[in-house]
Amino acid sequence: MKKIGILFGKEDTFPHAFVERVNSKKVKGVVAEPVMIDVLQQGEATEYAVIIDRISQDVPFYRAYLKNAALKGTAVVNNPFWWSADEKFFNNCLATEIGVPVPNTVLLPSHKRPDDTSEKSFRNLKFPTDWERIFKYIGFPAYMKPHSGGGWKSVYKVTDPQDMWNKHAETGQLVMMLQEEIVFEHYFRCYYLSGDRVHIMPYEPRNPHHLRYVVENPTKDQKLLNTVRDYTIRLCRALGYDFNTVEFAVRNGIPYAIDFCNPAPDADVHSVGQQNYDWIVENAAEMAIEKALNHKENQVNLTWGTFISNIFAPAKKSTSKKSS
Numbered sequence: 001m002k003k004i005g006i007l008f009g010k011e012d013t014f015p016h017a018f019v020e021r022v023n024s025k026k027v028k029g030v031v032a033e034p035v036m037i038d039v040l041q042q043g044e045a046t047e048y049a050v051i052i053d054r055i056s057q058d059v060p061f062y063r064a065y066l067k068n069a070a071l072k073g074t075a076v077v078n079n080p081f082w083w084s085a086d087e088k089f090f091n092n093c094l095a096t097e098i099g100v101p102v103p104n105t106v107l108l109p110s111h112k113r114p115d116d117t118s119e120k121s122f123r124n125l126k127f128p129t130d131w132e133r134i135f136k137y138i139g140f141p142a143y144m145k146p147h148s149g150g151g152w153k154s155v156y157k158v159t160d161p162q163d164m165w166n167k168h169a170e171t172g173q174l175v176m177m178l179q180e181e182i183v184f185e186h187y188f189r190c191y192y193l194s195g196d197r198v199h200i201m202p203y204e205p206r207n208p209h210h211l212r213y214v215v216e217n218p219t220k221d222q223k224l225l226n227t228v229r230d231y232t233i234r235l236c237r238a239l240g241y242d243f244n245t246v247e248f249a250v251r252n253g254i255p256y257a258i259d260f261c262n263p264a265p266d267a268d269v270h271s272v273g274q275q276n277y278d279w280i281v282e283n284a285a286e287m288a289i290e291k292a293l294n295h296k297e298n299q300v301n302l303t304w305g306t307f308i309s310n311i312f313a314p315a316k317k318s319t320s321k322k323s324s
Contacts, residue, residue, distance in 0.1 A: 002049040002292040005035035007062060009055035014267040014281065018052065021285040030292050032285075040065050045072035049295040050288050052077050052243070054264050057150075075291045075301035077194070077242040078263040082305065087148035088261050089177055091239065094307060098238050100231045101256045103249075104180040106134050107147055110173045135161060138180045144168065147175045150262060157181075182256050184249035186219050190232045191265065191280055193287045194242035194303065198229045199279045201272075203247065213273045219250075228255050235260050240305025242287065 004022055008015040015034065022032035035051060040061075046069045053076055056062035066080040095102045109125060144156040144167060154174060158164040168176065189203040189212075202215035219225070232246045235257060245265035248255040267284075269277040295301055 002030050002295055003047055004030065004032040004050045004052070004288045004292050005046075005048040006032070006052040007035040007055055007066070009058060011054060011268065013269045013277070014284075015054065017269075017277075017281045018284055018288075021281050022288060025285065025289065027289050027293070030289055032288070037062075037065055040068065042068065043072070044068070046074050048074050049301075050075045050077065050291045052284070052288060053080065053083075056080060057083070057264055070300065070302050073295075073297060073299060073301055075295055075303075077288070077291070077303075078244070079240055079242075079302045079304065081302070082240050082308070083263050086239065086261055086263075088145070088259070089147040091235075091261050092177075092257075094238055095235060095257055095260075098234050100234055101254055103182050103256055103258065104137050104139075106138065106178050108144075108168065108176045108178055110175050111168050111171050112173050114173055131161065134178065138178050141181050143179045143181060144171075144176050145179065146171075147177045149174075182249040182251050182258065184251055185253075186224070186250040188228050188248045188250075188255070189213075190228060190246045190248070191276075191283075192232050192236040192241065192244045192246060193280075193283050195287055195290065196233050196237075197283045197287065198232050199276065199283070200225055200228055200232075201276055205247075210271055213271070213276060224250065224253065224255070231255060231257060238305050238307050240303050240308060242291075242303050243284070 006015045006018055019032045019034065022030070035048065048069065051066065051069060051074055053062070053066055056066055063080055063084065066076050070076045070080055089105070089107050092102045092105050113121070141157055141159050142164070144158055144164060146154050154171060156167045158167055164178070187203050187205060189201045191199040191201070201213060202218035204212050204215050207214065228248055231248065235246055236244050241263055243263060243265070244260065245262040246260040247258045249258050250256070266272060267277065267280050272280070
């Protein structure tokens with residue numbers, strides 16, 4: 001029997017619907033249930049072929065559980081090792097390498113020094129910072145957000161240098177990104193699931209949370225939608241995420257990737273709406289069943305992004321002959 005488990009926290013709709021949908025398909029040898037953890041003993045395998053992770057970003061104990069499970073062969077969605085290492089500034093850097101447009105972005109040192117550091121800890125950091133270069137590159141208004149985090153926490157709109165410095169002083173030890181504002185004609189939030197399943201959702205981030213998926217005039221420009229789908233696949237393949245959302249702001253017909261580090265994206269029926277919810281429940285169930293059926297015993301069953309795969313790919317031997 002191949003067990004599919006889902007690990008979750010405060011969610012009340014998606015996890016139970018997911019389990020019900022997997023089991024309703026009655027695939028021979030596959031069953032789904034909420035994960036149950038008792039004693040976490042080192043090097044001991046779990047009973048699950050697949051685990052869908054919706055909560056370990058908030059519970060370090062769960063992250064440790066999932067890493068051990070992955071080591072022993074569980075296909076964890078998303079890869080807990082990469083999720084532990086990933087952050088938004090790196091994602092932007094990677095996007096520039098794979099040809100996906102992103103807003104102009106710089107990384108700022110934290111306003112307060114990290115604990116147990118002093119001025120000597122920053123002797124490699126040039127002082128004063130070349131703020132003129134930064135402001136010329138970014139422009140105003142701009143957005144300041146943590147380089148690692150989510151849920152719209154500690155996100156600021158800044159209107160000029162003084163406003164930025166004042167708000168930066170509120171961020172403590174957080175490392176912040178400063179990013180140009182993209183004044184957009186269209187905005188999309190896209191679900192991505194392994195197998196290149198993409199669901200493009202018109203989205204209005206300026207609306208109250210429960211109305212962000214309510215868009216009066218969604219675009220029907222198929223060329224634009226195809227580009228958004230292509231960029232979504234490129235980003236998620238490069239990062240190695242099996243379950244993610246990618247957000248795009250469209251300016252002058254060009255989709256700019258705004259946020260694409262959402263490995264436990266909102267899937268609550270009350271916020272995403274029934275149609276989007278039905279898509280994610282159905283396709284998440286199909287993805288998990290595929291992973292369960294393809295699960296291999298006694299080997300690692302994780303997804304690694306092309307970024308990582310290319311690093312460790314064996315170098316091709318040259319076929320050219322040396323000149324004599």
